[in-house]
Amino acid sequence: MKAIITGGGIIGLCSAYYLHQQGWDVTVLDKGDFKDNCSYGNLGMIVPSHFVPLAAPGIVSQGIRWMFSSKSPFYVKPSLNKQLVSWGLKFIKSATAANVAAAAAPLRDINLLSRSLYEELGQQPGFDFGLERKGIIMYYKTAAVEDEEAHLAATARSMGLEATVLDKAALQQLEPGVELNVLGGVHYKCDGHLYPNQLMQQLIADLIRKGVKLIPQEEVIDVRTANGKVKELITSGSDYKADVYIMAAGSWAPAVARLAGVNIPMMPGKGYSVTLDAPAVNLNIPAILCEARVALTPMRNKLRYGGTMEVAPVNDRINMNRVAGIVESVQQYFGNLPVKMPAQQDVWHGCRPCTPDGLPFIGFSKQYSNLLLAGGHAMMGLSLGPATGRLVAELASHKPTSMDITAFSLQRF
Ligand SMILES: Cc1cc2nc3c(=O)[nH]c(=O)nc-3n(C[C@H](O)[C@H](O)[C@H](O)COP(=O)(O)OP(=O)(O)OC[C@H]3O[C@@H](n4cnc5c(N)ncnc54)[C@H](O)[C@@H]3O)c2cc1C
The missing domain is CATH 3.50.50.60 (FAD/NAD(P)-binding domain)
Structure with missing residues (x-):
């Protein structure tokens, strides 16, 4: 056949x-x-922890606020494009607690299935793609986000996922070489990461x-x-x-x-990443910066960081303002990671295929x-x-x- x-x-x-x-x-x-x-060029994270879809309560009002900042992590290009208008209406309709509740178990289950298949694939001859099961850490700087993340971690645990809320001192033990300017974080040990290019x-x-x-x-x-x-x-x-x-x-x-x-x-959601070769200081464990919506993943001896979601028809434009927003966020959370504004030719971009729900x-x-x-x-x-x-x-x-x-x-x- x-x-x-x-x-x-x-x-x-x-x-x-x-x-x-x-x-x-x-x-x-x-x-x-x-x-x-x-x-x-994506961040290579394997994420059973991501059981909350993008279309969740609060995203619409937050998204509107973000649209007024050229460095923000989320942007919808205002347009009368038919596909975008229809997607936007469906997205708004989907951003409800009921959608989040209905999506949680299927997203967890398909992620867990995938994680076990990656573990199997990594054992096959010809495959060695830097698969690790160290989890990911969701870092936050503010008390408001700490509350939200603690609540989410409790939900994750109730769904059978490993999630531990850690204070700064405990996080510092996990990342001894990195100057952490954070309030705390949640360590999702259920997650993993790999090097997508390999x-x-x-x-x-x-x-x-x-x-x-x-x-x-x-x-x-x-x-x-x-x-x-x-x-x-x-x-x-x-x-x-x-x-x-x-x-x-x-x-x-x-x-x-x-x-x-x-x-x-469906609409494309463009994002950017930059990969540093053998940085002098690197993370042990992949990180997501909650307030900034920026992600970082150590990949072998490299460090990749990236983010932003620009919802617009497929295009190859690189918005260096948004890249600057990513770089500044990393600098604010991690004092001594050698992350500096990259040259435009070193910025990778890709379009995430996004459904409205x-x-x-x-x-x-x-x-x-x-x-x-x-x-x-x-x-x-x-x-x-x-x-x-x-x-x-x-x-x-x-x-x-x-x-x-x-x-x-x-x-x-
Ligand atoms: C910055 C960033 C970070 C990310 N981080 C993560 C992460 O940590 N973990 C995670 O799980 N995901 C992550 N993602 C999302 C992930 O990269 C995407 O969801 C995934 O790559 C989509 O894969 P795909 O095969 O659907 O699409 P693609 O990889 O885009 O492949 C689609 C292919 O279809 C081909 N094609 C299109 N039209 C035609 C045609 N008419 N004829 C023939 N071929 C055609 C294209 O050339 C392309 O090669 C990230 C994305 C971005 C942008």
């Missing part, structure tokens, strides 16, 4: 990996060269070794359908036929799905019985890659899924 995947990011490659494992003949088409997409390169090498066809510079520009099925994908030079078609095109998913007449409510979509399309859609993982795509790939392969093979995926149905919109 033949499967064709559109998109060679972490979601497409993990789908290829598990489909091949289940005996499928797999081809992956990508409009780029498989050497850079959102799945490379993971992606090793996945590609492994797939090629196993005979999976990865075809670069092959943009899907049309989709032919008939009688409730996708019949073929058209690129500028070829056409591709398969038994099952998987669309895993990241932030381009709405455009690709539209070729088949399928509507996906903060949950991914994984499942068959309503219109076509052989079209699987997988994406919309927003801030968690790296974390959720293996679980999504495994679920895609199970769905394609009409096997029972490893977990209940009702919450990820595209029909929820």
